[in-house]
Every structure is written in structure tokens, then in C-alpha cells.
Amino acid sequence: MTNTERPARTRFAPSPTGYVHIGSMRTVIFEWLWARHTGGQFVLRIEDTDRNRYVEGAEDQLKESIRRMGLMWDEGPDVGGPFAPYKQSERLDLYHRHADELLAKGHLYKCWCTPERLKQVNEEKQARKEPPGYDRHCRNLSPEERAELEASGKQYVIRLAVPLEGETIVNDLIRGPITFQNALQNDMVMLKSDGFPTYHFAVVVDDHEMQITHAMRADEWIATSPLHVMLYQFFGWEQPVWVHLPNVLGADGKKLSKRHGDTAITDYLDKGYLPEALLNFLALIGWGYDETTEIMTRDELIERFTLDRISPSGGVLNLEKLNKFNGIYIRQLSTAELTERLLPYLADAGLVGAEPSAAERARIEELVPLIQERLVVLSEAPDLLRLVFTAPDSYDHALLIPKKLDASTTQQALHAATAALRELPSWEVAVIEARLRSLTEELGLKVGDLFMALRVAATGSKVSPPLFETMHALGREETLTRLERAIASLGAVGTAA
RNA sequence: GGCCCCAUCGUCUAGCGGCCUAGGACGACACCCUUUCAAGGUGUAGAUCGCGGGUUCGAAUCCCGCUGGGGUCACCA
Helix, strand or coil: CCCCCCCCEEEECCCCCCCCEHHHHHHHHHHHHHHHHHCCEEEECECCCCCCCCCCCHHHHHHHHHHHCCCCCCEECCCECCCCCCEHHHCHHHHHHHHHHHHHCCCEEEECCCHHHHHHHHHHHHHCCCCCCCCCHHHHCCHHHHHHHHHHCCCCEEEECCCCCCEEEEEECCCEEEEEEHHHCCCCEEECCCCCECHHHHHHHHHHHCCCCEEEEEHHHHHHHHHHHHHHHHHCCCCCEEEEECCEECCCCCECCHHHCCCEHHHHHHHCCCHHHHHHHHHCCCECCCCCCCCCCHHHHHHHCCHHHECCCCEECCHHHHHHHHHHHHHHCCHHHHHHHHHHHHHHCCCCCCCCCHHHHHHHHHHHHHHHHHCCCHHHHHHHHHHHHCCCCCCCHHHHCCCCCCHHHHHHHHHHHHHHHHCCCCCCHHHHHHHHHHHHHHHCCCHHHHHHHHHHHHHCCCCCCCHHHHHHHHCHHHHHHHHHHHHHHHHHHHHHC
16 A cells, blocks of 8 residues: 555546435545545546436536535636646547557557447347357458448447456455456447547546546446556556445445435435535445544544545445434534524525524524524424414314313413413523422422423423423513413313313 | 455444454433433443354454355446
8 A cells, every 4th residue: 555645636527417426425525535634636527428418507516516515626627727627528639649549559449330230249149148248340350341441431439459368457445456357358438439438438548647646436336447457558557546435325235326215415415414414424434433433523534534444345324323413513513603504494484584684693593592402404493493483373282281180270370370470570591480480389280280281382382492491582472472372272161161 | 147346233333363251333222311302421232243164372353165235247427
């Protein structure tokens, strides 16, 4: 593992075909962390070489996802860099120049086979129970045949002339050397008939051109990595350090996909998982620091992240643990900070305006402490806060009347409480609590019973933030109004019964 | 199916030949705190380290085989 601590250049090279998968984000995290840890650069490169799969807007969404995670790239689209452009569709000349070089050396060859013929060849191979793959027809053309096809002007692709014997070794940093028999490799297409390179050709050329030191990518690339190694050898270039990262799996141990639930990183961000919680949590899938440390700040992660601690086996996404992490990070936020992050969710729910006024902001900041330690995810805030904004529209007597009491006793108790609260000299939490506690004694009730009746009367629910804090947040007027409505609802029962 | 990778509590992981009668975290359960829910605290259960052979005085740790799981076999990345 030589020179792993020298400034590393890593890259994330997605194709703009859709959203950013949470597993891809984990890859971004490792790449970013390693670049930061070594004081190197993290580059973003757009691999838009498949015009058929191009998705409008995907590139923006992808950049936005990375930005929202707080993992800005040092070089790439929008920010530029010494190796611009960072979009492969704008680097076509480069691939052609390099292809010509290898073509001249005989490591690449033109292939005029039609998709139909390719399909037919594979079907025949299949019928003979042979492994699929190109039959190298065009590699073995006679000079005359080649000249004729060359002159025909027909469409062609450029393929890799894989050595027919020997073996290719991929030195994976976390797995050690992996040996592949050359005879088993296919003459994969390097340049498509539309003149665009395939991934195999473009990554190698660009990683070399952009001086990428560590080729970190998901481990599904292991199977084709010998092709990439061959290319480096044919070019006479020094290989990057290969680091194939373990996958993020679904609960069934298979690659995480739509049927496992949310897979886009934005799904999580939108629900209100904090970027810092996600970063910490995701960093722990496939990597671990020591025996006991799990909660780590971004800076601690940067300082502690090393490649040798990446494990080779895939890891299942444990949502419950993510929830726990998110709660921890939410509780670490200051009231002001949490308020700021909650506002968009409250605006969506219509609890505050789209452009919250200073008064609304102040009001929310007052309420935030009531829910901070109860929040798992930011998007739950509106529901937790709704009881403050909207009075219960009816009362369920089964909730309102304590187990061992009846309607009239409950009604009397609430009435006494209302009177007591009305006369309070101030509306401070401690004052409310002191008065209500003494009231339980005066009434000969159990603390739990009275408080629960009051809770239901004030909030309509048996579950709420602490009673006195809630009453305080509601304000005296609103609290009394609600209690009176609860009392009235019980009175109706009394007469009906 | 061929090739390749992987294999420690349900899950994420620590462990890189003796410190392991395997540590931490999430989850579960119990108790404490307590006006509910949370949060917090304490504790319990949970892994014969996939199986079988070796190597060694000694193996979760090294080697081989097996089994299981996964990945990959496109003019997609």
C-alpha cells in the first residue's frame, strides 16, 4: 500500500440517467472522505456517453443531491478545473485520439458486425451451451475483406483485442490481487458506432488524463476491471489504485433497489434526515473506525477515514439505526438551527407562510423545544406541532375520562382546574405546575389522572409534549377555551345520560 | 451455467495468531427517571466466529475443500 497517504485524487463518475442512489452516495462519501483525508481533490465527472439513456435534468438533480449532502466537488461541472471539460460528451476528440493510437498498435480493431449478427452468434453459442460473447469475426478478417469493408463506408465499432492467452491481475486494495484468464475475456466495444466511447474506454482515458490516483467504485465493476487494466497496459500508463467498494444492500441481502423502499438519497433528505446524520450513518456501512466509536463529526470522519478499514463485504441498510442517528443529530442542533431547518416543512403543511415572518419564526422557535427530543425526522414536525395550532374539534370521552373516574367527577375536576388556572398570577411553566399539583391534593385525585384529563382536554390526545410546557405554549386564553370546551362536551354527556 | 467476489449476534461492525469464557452500536426485553410520549440511565437476552479438514504449543484470525449468498456476462453505466 505505497503512497496511499499522498494527496489523492478521487472522482465520482455517474451517468446522468436518474436520481442518485443511496449506495452511490455512500461511494461519493468514501471518495470525498479519502480526498479530504489526504488533502487531495475530489472530482465530479459526468459520464454521459450513452445518448439513448440520457435523461433531461438528471445532471442537475445529481449535482443537487451531492450539494445537499454537503459534499462539494473540487473539480467538475460548474466549478471547472485544470482538466476541463468534465463531461465526457465534450471530450470525444480525446477518446478518438487515444483510440487511434491503440488501433495503430493493433490493440484495438474495427468491427463491422451488425447487431443482428451479434445476436445470432450469441444464440448459436447458447444452443451449443457455450458462454456468450463476440466471436471475434472481424478481428480475423483477411486484409482484402478488411479493405473492402473499410471502403464500404459501413458503420463500425472499435473493439478491444484481448490477448488470447495469459492472465490479467487486478490489484484491488481491499481484496488483494484478483486473477482473470485472458482467454475468458470478451473483445468488448470501446468506441460505439455513433463515435461515443463506452464506459470501459472513457474511464480509463479520463482517469489517466485527470490524474486520478484512486479508482474507487462499486464492486459490480470487478468483473470488467481486467479490461481496464489491459487498457492501461496497452497505453503504457500507470494504473490507479483500484478500490472496489462493497455494496449497500436491502434487507434481503440483495442490491438495494426500488422494491426495498426508498433508494434515492433525495428521498431521505426530503423526509428530513439530516445530511450530517446521513453522512455519519452511511460512512459506517462498509467502514468502521474502532471498537466503540460511531457518532463522528464530519471533521472526525475526515481525520479517521482510511482505505484499509473498508470491509470487502456488502452491508444491509439498517433504517432503524439511521433513525436513531438522525434523532441524535437533531437533538444536537440549537433551537435556532432546528427552527431554521423545520420552517420549510411547516410551510409545506401550511402552519407558517412560505416566507415565514419574524413573528412566525419566533413563535416556532418557542415551540421547537417541545418537540426536539421527540423528532426522528424533520417531516414529522407538522404533525407534532399541529395540536398547538389547531384546537381539538371534538373530544373522545374514552380518552378524556380517566379509567376509574366518571364523567361528572372529571367534569368537576376540569372545572376546578380551569378556575385555578384563571386566577394564576402568571403563566409561567413552574407556576402552572405548582398550582395544578396542589390541586390534585385538594381534589383527592391521582396526579396521573388529573394531568391526563387536562392533557386530553388541552390537546385532544393522550400523547403530547409535557403538559405545562404545552399549556404555556398555548397561552392562557387558548388553554382555558379548550378546557371549557372539554367541560361542555362532558356536560352534554351528562344530560344525554 | 462460466467467471469473479464475499462469509463474526436479526442488522451495522470491532477483531488482522495468544489480551476473545468474541467488544461496541441499532433493534428486542427488563428496570430506573417520569404528568403521557419521547429523551436519558442501568441491565438482560442474542454469535458453538457458515461447515469440514489442515498449519501451529495455540486460529474468528493463516492454508485447502465444501456450502451458502452476492456480482457479472450489452454498441448501459
